[in-house]
Every structure is written in structure tokens, then in C-alpha cells.
Amino acid sequence: MIDWDDIRYFLEVARSGNVTSAAKVLGVNHTTVSRRIRQLEDRHGVRLFERLSSGYEMTAAASAIYELALELEAKNQEVARQLFGQDSRLVGEITLTMPHDILDFCLMGAVAEFRSDHPQIQLNLLVAKGLKNLAAREADVAIRLTPQPPDYLIGKEITKLQHGVYVNTKVDYPEKTPLVVWDDEKTLPEWAVGNFPNGEIALRVDDLYSMYAAVQAGIGIACMPCYMPDALASMQPKATIKRLPIALPMSTWGIWVLSHVDLRHTARVRRCREFFIDRLERSKQLYAGAQSQFVG
Numbered sequence: 670m671i672d673w674d675d676i677r678y679f680l681e682v683a684r685s686g687n688v689t690s691a692a693k694v695l696g697v698n699h700t701t702v703s704r705r706i707r708q709l710e711d712r713h714g715v716r717l718f719e720r721l722s723s724g725y726e727m728t729a730a731a732s733a734i735y736e737l738a739l740e741l742e743a744k745n746q747e748v749a750r751q752l753f754g755q756d757s758r759l760v761g762e763i764t765l766t767m768p769h770d771i772l773d774f775c776l777m778g779a780v781a782e783f784r785s786d787h788p789q790i791q792l793n794l795l796v797a798k799g800l801k802n803l804a805a806r807e808a809d810v811a812i813r814l815t816p817q818p819p820d821y822l823i824g825k826e827i828t829k830l831q832h833g834v835y836v837n838t839k840v841d842y843p844e845k846t847p848l849v850v851w852d853d854e855k856t857l858p859e860w861a862v863g864n865f866p867n868g869e870i871a872l873r874v875d876d877l878y879s880m881y882a883a884v885q886a887g888i889g890i891a892c893m894p895c896y897m898p899d900a901l902a903s904m905q906p907k908a909t910i911k912r913l914p915i916a917l918p919m920s921t922w923g924i925w926v927l928s929h930v931d932l933r934h935t936a937r938v939r940r941c942r943e944f945f946i947d948r949l950e951r952s953k954q955l956y957a958g959a960q961s962q963f964v965g
Contacts (some may be wrong), residue, residue, distance in 0.1 A: 673745060676738050678705045679717065683735055687724040746805050750931035762791040763941050767812035769796035770877045771924075774900040775955065776812070779948040783941065790937050803929045810941045811927045812949070824927035824942060827949045830920040831958025833895045833912040834860060840887040847871030847889030849880055860892045864915055884910055892917070895958035924949065924956050 681691035682702065692699040706725075710717050717731040727735065767776065772794065784792060795801055801808040803822060811822075814830065846868040848861055852875040861868045871889040874880045880891050881898060895912070902908045926946045932938045949956075 673741075675705065675709045676741055678702060679709065679731070680735075680738050680742060682706055682718065682725050683727055683731060683738075685724075686726070743804075747931070749806060750804075750929060755934065759787060759937050759940060760789040761937060762793060763810060763937050764793040764795060764801075764806075764808045765810045765812070765941065765945075766795040766801045766808035768814060768877075770897055771812060772796050773878075774904075775896060775952065776945070776948065779945065782948075783944055786944075787937075787940065790941070792941075803927065806929075809928060809932060809935075809938050810945070811925075812945060813925050813927055814922050815925060816921045816923070818925055818927050821930055822927040823930050823933055824925055825946050826923040826925050827946070828953045828957045829923045830956055831895050832860075832892050832917050832920060833898070833958060834864065834890060834892050834915045834917070835881075835884055835898050835910050835912055836890045837884055837887050837909050838911050839909045842890075845869050849874060849883045849889040849891040851875070851880075858892065860915070860917060865890070881910070894920070894956070896956045899955055899958075919957075 678691070678695065681694050682688060685691045685694070688699045688702040688706070692702045695702065706718065715730045716728050718725040719728060765780075772780070773796075780792065780794070783790075795808055800813070801811060803809070803811060818824070844867070846865040848857070848865065848868045848870050849872045850858055850861075850870055852873045854870075854873065857865075857868055857870070868890075872883050874883060877893065877897055880893055881901065883889065884891050884893075884898075890913075898910055898912070902910070926942055926949060928938050928942050
């Protein structure tokens with residue numbers, strides 16, 4: 670009989686190709702991962718990984734069981750969700766995930782309110798980059814920016830997102846217009862081509878607040894989802910970052926509140942999902958761009 674933990678360790682090393690990354694996911698020391706893999710190999714008399722200078726590479730024996738191990742993982746996750754899905758108590762832990770800029774500038778007050786209203790629910794927040802896997806219960810409730818969530822998630826779309834072009838009104842750009850764009854935009858983005866024919870990319874960033882800070886520092890003009898600069902403007906009445914009167918189409922991406930369909934009857938998950946749907950509905954115009962103050 671194989672211990673489920675053996676499968677977990679095997680899968681994480683197979684996915685990452687090294688014990689250090691696997692150890693981080695598993696929450697253990699890398700030497701523990703190495704020891705567990707070695708013990709698994711010794712117990713069954715088979716070599717699962719070739720130890721190379723570049724990392725761990727699966728052998729033919731490992732490749733033969735990899736898909737079966739993935740199926741076992743999926744079944745284990747399903748059992749865990751089904752059990753959790755029957756919990757009718759407003760007590761215990763919930764893991765909530767969302768983009769850090771939405772939490773920091775738009776929803777931290779709502780988080781405080783939820784904690785005050787439900788002191789017996791332990792709320793854990795995950796805001797690091799990358800989507801959390803709700804099927805694997807990496808999170809229970811997600812506030813997510815997406816064009817369309819997968820079918821196994823339930824919830825509600827609050828609104829489609831509106832973007833705007835923002836400038837620091839205290840900075841003049843007499844010649845070429847410097848632009849702050851996303852790190853994967855190698856040429857002038859569409860919003861800039863028609864409005865700033867003399868534009869040039871001054872800076873690429875991979876984070877929304879960094880984009881805002883670059884505009885604030887006078888590095889250039891940027892196209893951002895309106896909720897970030899508008900939320901900051903409401904906190905800073907003398908903010909010099911304003912939206913230019915440039916009409917942009919509504920994004921195909923919306924802001925959603927989601928959880929796994931198997932958790933639809935879990936009392937504290939349902940309460941959390943409904944609470945944040947309500948709070949986002951109250952401020953939906955912020956995400957739809959209706960509160961922006963144009964440069965006059």
C-alpha cells in the first residue's frame with residue numbers, strides 16, 4: 670500500500686523538476702523531499718528520477734505512473750471538497766484570494782467588516798501573483814479578473830472592467846510622449862497608436878501599482894483599469910493623476926466572485942462569497958469607470 674504523502678511528494682518533484690521548488694509547495698525542507706523520494710524508490714526497488722545537474726528528470730518508470738498519480742490527486746481533492754461541502758457551521762477557516770491591488774486599495778475595509786461580523790471564521794488571504802487552484806482547494810473563494818471562469822466554479826460577475834488613460838497633470842511632455850506599458854507589450858499598444866502617434870515606450874512593468882507609481886513619478890502616461898487610480902484619488906484629494914478624455918471600449922474582462930461548485934453548500938464559504946458580492950456590487954461603478962475625474 671502506498672502512502673498518499675508519497676504520491677504528493679512524487680508529483681511535486683515531477684512537476685517542478687527539482688526538490689527546492691517541491692519543498693516550497695509542500696511546506697517542508699528540501700532535504701525532507703530528497704529523503705522521501707529516496708525512501709519511495711528503495712521501498713519499491715525502482716528508480717523514479719535521474720539526478721542531473723539541471724534537476725530531477727523522470728525515468729520511464731515514473732512516466733508510467735505519472736497519469737495515475739494525477740488521477741489519485743484529483744480523487745483525493747474531490748473527497749476533500751465533498752466533505753468540506755457538507756460543513757454547515759459558520760466556524761473555521763476560509764482562504765480568500767484576490768489581486769493585491771484590489772485588496773489593498775478597494776476591499777481591505779470590507780475584509781475588516783467581515784472579520785468583525787464573523788469572529789469565529791478565520792480568514793486567510795492570498796494575494797501573491799498567479800491564480801490559485803480552487804479545485805485543489807488552494808483557496809475557497811476567489812475575487813478574480815477574468816473574461817470567463819471555468820464551468821466548475823460558481824459565483825457572479827459584478828461588472829466588466831473599464832480602462833482609462835492616465836497622466837500626471839503636473840508633468841509636461843513637450844516632444845515625444847513617454848508611455849508606461851505592460852512587460853509583454855513590445856510595440857506601441859493599440860490605445861496609444863491612435864492617440865499618441867509620437868509616443869515611445871519609456872518603461873515596461875509587470876504590476877499595476879508599479880504602473881501607477883511610474884505615472885505619479887512623471888515617467889509617462891499609462892492605460893490602467895480605472896479602479897486603481899480612482900480608488901487612490903478618493904484617498905488622496907490632491908492627487909495629480911487624472912484620466913484623459915479618451916474613450917476606450919469596455920474590457921471583455923470582468924470582476925467575479927467565485928468558489929468551487931462542490932462548496933456551494935458550505936455555510937462559511939457561501940457567506941463569504943455572498944458578502945463580497947454585496948460589497949463589490951455597492952462599489953461596482955468604481956470598476957466600471959464611472960467615478961473617474963477627467964482632466965479639465
